[in-house]
Amino acid sequence: MRFLLTVYFILSFASAQSQLQSVFDPKEYAELLSLAFYSSSIPDSATRVKTADPYKMEYRSPEVGLLNRWTFYLRNDNVAVIDLRGTINQASSWLANFYAAMIPATGSLQLNDSTRFDYKFAEDPKAAVHVGWTVALGHLAPDIEQKINYYYSQKQVKQILIFGHSQGAALAFLLRSYLEYEKQKGKVPTGILFKTYCSAAPKPGNMYYAYDFDFITRGGWQYTIVNTADWVPESPFSIQTLQGFNPTNPLRHTKDVLRKQKFLIRFVGGMVYGKLERKPRKTQRKFEKFLGRKVYKLAIKKALPQLKEPQYVHDNNYMRAGTPIILIPDDEYRIKFPESDTNNFVHHMFRPYYYLLKKYYLKN
Numbered sequence: 406m407r408f409l410l411t412v413y414f415i416l417s418f419a420s421a422q423s424q425l426q427s428v429f430d431p432k433e434y435a436e437l438l439s440l441a442f443y444s445s446s447i448p449d450s451a452t453r454v455k456t457a458d459p460y461k462m463e464y465r466s467p468e469v470g471l472l473n474r475w476t477f478y479l480r481n482d483n484v485a486v487i488d489l490r491g492t493i494n495q496a497s498s499w500l501a502n503f504y505a506a507m508i509p510a511t512g513s514l515q516l517n518d519s520t521r522f523d524y525k526f527a528e529d530p531k532a533a534v535h536v537g538w539t540v541a542l543g544h545l546a547p548d549i550e551q552k553i554n555y556y557y558s559q560k561q562v563k564q565i566l567i568f569g570h571s572q573g574a575a576l577a578f579l580l581r582s583y584l585e586y587e588k589q590k591g592k593v594p595t596g597i598l599f600k601t602y603c604s605a606a607p608k609p610g611n612m613y614y615a616y617d618f619d620f621i622t623r624g625g626w627q628y629t630i631v632n633t634a635d636w637v638p639e640s641p642f643s644i645q646t647l648q649g650f651n652p653t654n655p656l657r658h659t660k661d662v663l664r665k666q667k668f669l670i671r672f673v674g675g676m677v678y679g680k681l682e683r684k685p686r687k688t689q690r691k692f693e694k695f696l697g698r699k700v701y702k703l704a705i706k707k708a709l710p711q712l713k714e715p716q717y718v719h720d721n722n723y724m725r726a727g728t729p730i731i732l733i734p735d736d737e738y739r740i741k742f743p744e745s746d747t748n749n750f751v752h753h754m755f756r757p758y759y760y761l762l763k764k765y766y767l768k769n
Contacts, residue, residue: 425600427625431766437568442755470544471501484564491571504537505641506697506717517711526582527617533718534610538575567601574606585621603629608723615726629727634752644689644721732761
């Protein structure tokens, strides 16, 4: 009897050890990266034929919205994976990236005549997010939420990895935030543990969104992996204006300070301040006009004719979010992946990320 109890506790401990841990796990990330590109966690095609994959595809969604899709996997230790597909080589898919004005991080989108997407991504009313990726998630989220609830109640799946590469990583940010607040509404079980990997991710929202995301995933439950030679994590454009600062920031009160100065200081300081404040604000409004209203009118309206144009936020201060895992190219990498005028994604796809991951994290 004692022997059986010992075996039971050893097996229980081993099973617990195989569950999600609040650390960056390079092997886990490598498997997810491979899943995203090859629908298999085994990147080597020869090994893939001879080795059983610990991840089994349970469901793959149809293409919806701006050609968005997600896949649900179940690992052999009953950990699930939500894999959000990145941009594909079609115009509608790219539209989700170019529709880059900001909207409030809490609000509603009228996706079509019969479907409204009510969302919350952050507590702070100053938080704002990328409109194109919010539209994309709006078409995916109900299906994802339904599968989470089903597998929790029917299969006891209580630990879920959220993964995306490139545009998929932007959606992974927003999905993780969305599910956090769906938990608070009682629409997603509070007993589910989420761990998120955002790979080659662009910037999903403004500073206040990034603060919220980092707070809700604190303790080692989110990682954003960046190859520093990759241009995608540099996007979208970031423009900071005084309106984006906290109310106590002294720069917001420069005009009041200048009014109390002597004439010469007030005159010269006013001119300098006016130029510094006015140009970023005008630039932001131009980005909002062209990457918001113009893109909606010329392209989004054709791709999604029933989508009602939302109200934009006067903000373009896009910020990175998540705990960074930085992959820095060395001389050997530069030889293997040389700069190219004809391939803008030479540093963005599976091979460069996997190469640097092996070099720095999977040596043994």
